[in-house]
Amino acid sequence: MTTYVLRRLLLMLPVAFLVTVGVFLLIHLTPGDPALILLGEDRSPQAIAQIHQQLGLDKPLYVQYVIWLGRIAHGDLGRSITTHQPVGTAIAERLPATVELGLAALFWSLIVAIPLGTIAAVRRGSIADQIATGISVGGVSIPNFFIGIVLIFVLSVTWRLFPFGGYVAFTKDPFENLRHIVLPAIALGTAGTAINMRFTRSSMIEVLNNDYIRTAMAKGASWRRVVFIHALKNALIPVVTIVGLQIGGIIEGAVVTETVFTWPGVGRLAVESIFNRDYTVVQGIVLLAAFSYMVANLLVDLVYGWLDPRISYS
């Protein structure tokens, strides 16, 4: 087990390296000049040249990459081009809001998806199943920004039940924190709800057809016991995979939702930094996102072992 984890961690290094090359090239080869964006209506040839020199943008691209990689190797993500704030600090400041939103969305998706998926599987073909299928098709098909706008219009602007956007830290005011997180969490979590429900349903149907379920029923176990104890735990293995990827995708998944709800998280920072060609911040965020995906994948594999003791790590 320890050897397995160490091997997986070592394998992350070449993947991380490829990610750095990819992200560096992508953002630097995109048209747009950070100096022009920084200067706005105060641009002059002298000021542009000065900024290029200060940021090292006048050097060849590979030199810029080597300098940046050298910094990364020392744990220094650099400073933001636009605000001069250390990139690590900029991300760390926004990470709690993003993680909170991501977890709330995940929570929303699971408390809806698992019961609905289970009901849909147990009562296959019933009205409940059809409603659940309808919800899942809608949830996957409707983009989350649209769900967000509709939620804002109905629940915030028209009915005034929730604030239209923004963020209040839990430590500052727990009630306001919850009030602010409800709409973005629903908007962000709905697609996940649909996917998780489909996975729960199909996996549950498969499990319910297994011999051991029939045996359990034949032994006189109650219907509830069979579904919730014998079937559900085994049916959740594929759901765990997909949930693991959803956890890994919390950062990038929230990009659009955070923008719609003016949520001060990493996703909004990413959007703003891409528009501003804030190379250092974009690179930092993509590295973080890639790293979180890799860690989430590893955790998923480890959870498999807990759920299914037949899986061994050798």
Next chain:
Amino acid sequence: MSRMAAVIVALVVLAACGTQGQPGTQSGTPKHGGTATIALESELRTLDPMDSSLLVEREVFYNMYDSLFTIDPNLTIKPGLVKSWDVSDPVNYKFTLQTGVKYHDGTPFNAQSVKDNITRYKTGATSRRKSDLSSVASVDVVDDSHVNFHLKTPNATLLATLVDRAGMMLSMAAVQKGGQDFSLAPLGAGSGPFQFVEWRRNDHLTLKKNPDYWRSGLPYLDGLTYRAIPDVNAILAALKTGDVDIARVIAAKDVAALKTDSSFVYRDTPAIGFNGFELNTGAPPFNDAAKRKAVATAIDKYQILKNINFNIGVVGYGPIPPSSWAFDSSEKIYDHADAAKAKSMATGFTFTFKTTSDPVAQQLAQLMQSQLAAAGITMQIQTEEFATYQQECANHQFQACGVNWSGRIDPDGNMYAWWHTGGDFNDSMYSNSQVDKWLEDARTNSDQAKRKQDYDNAQKQIVEDAPYVFSTFGVSAQISSNKIQGFTLYPDLMIRMAGVGKS
């Protein structure tokens, strides 16, 4: 990015007509106490005037920092931290300073502080104020309350420049204490009506009342909160839910409905910028003046004002708007569109118009496309992401490019950089030696009547030559809940909160 802000502002809140107001104060006596939340159209990047380049940053600065000079709603230069001035010698300006003014950190404002600030702006490694102050050779401290500015060459625009960021005074002790993070947390640095408390980027910026403000009785509010809401529809939603009290921009399509809602106040006044698009005189097809003139003749400004701007604002004829002392109401070279006349000048050619993906910018491009088609001119629309579009327009890689200007208090700021040969914003590569002379003379001449004559001449020539096709003049707007009182509308788009209260 402030260009982007200007584009958004101008696209959304354009040129006046309808129920346009006059600059001035909203009725109602302000009360002391309470706080107000203000929407900003984009997030700030810095709180240091030295490296600022965004319009939204200036909106905040005007409430945190004091400038050497101020303006009144008619754009007349008024005393700020400079109490009185003698500019009779065009290269040696003598300023008398306010006394008893203290920065928020308790350090006194004096002549040495002025000198230190100007030196910092002129020499700072990341300073964007260098070109603003390029005409200043040196600053001499006479005594605590007197300071002299020595100029390299006469510069009639300097006082107007010192109204804005180049004239904002900061406590040097606070700057040094803030170190590398000063621009993110300028604690104690200003002397303005409100002082910095906290900035959580992408969330909120909080200021609190300066209890020792040198203008007695001000400010009324106990504090301000700024929220960056980078979508005009979301700004309107925030106004309606009461999450913000004041905004400067909403979508033009929403203005009429808002005006009928008694819980809100909408007012606007002609702003100081201009809207339209650049034609590249350095490359085909617009190196041919006849083709530029044909385009200028075929564009129907009135239709743009009505259909795109919902009659907010007025049609634009040149770079100097009605709010300026240099406005020339007689210049209407390209007034009503005339497709037949345009055809007689040049027709049957094709060009590409670069614009952004903003929905209003797209509608504008489509309308222009149909107007030009009537004159036999084919306009292809190329939509680009903002940074790409900005880079290509600035580097002259375009045939036509939609760019608006937020405007400057002095007319020089609306003309020199744009149409003087080699000017910083001369994307169109326009060059006319006579225009250069007029612009140079207007910049150095202190006689306002003579300056106006220069600007009239230059404007006529530029508009006639059509390196830029002017469509509309924007407005400076105030949209607020009806609880806001004492609001004064200024043409320079800035929201000044010292005299504002909340009932």
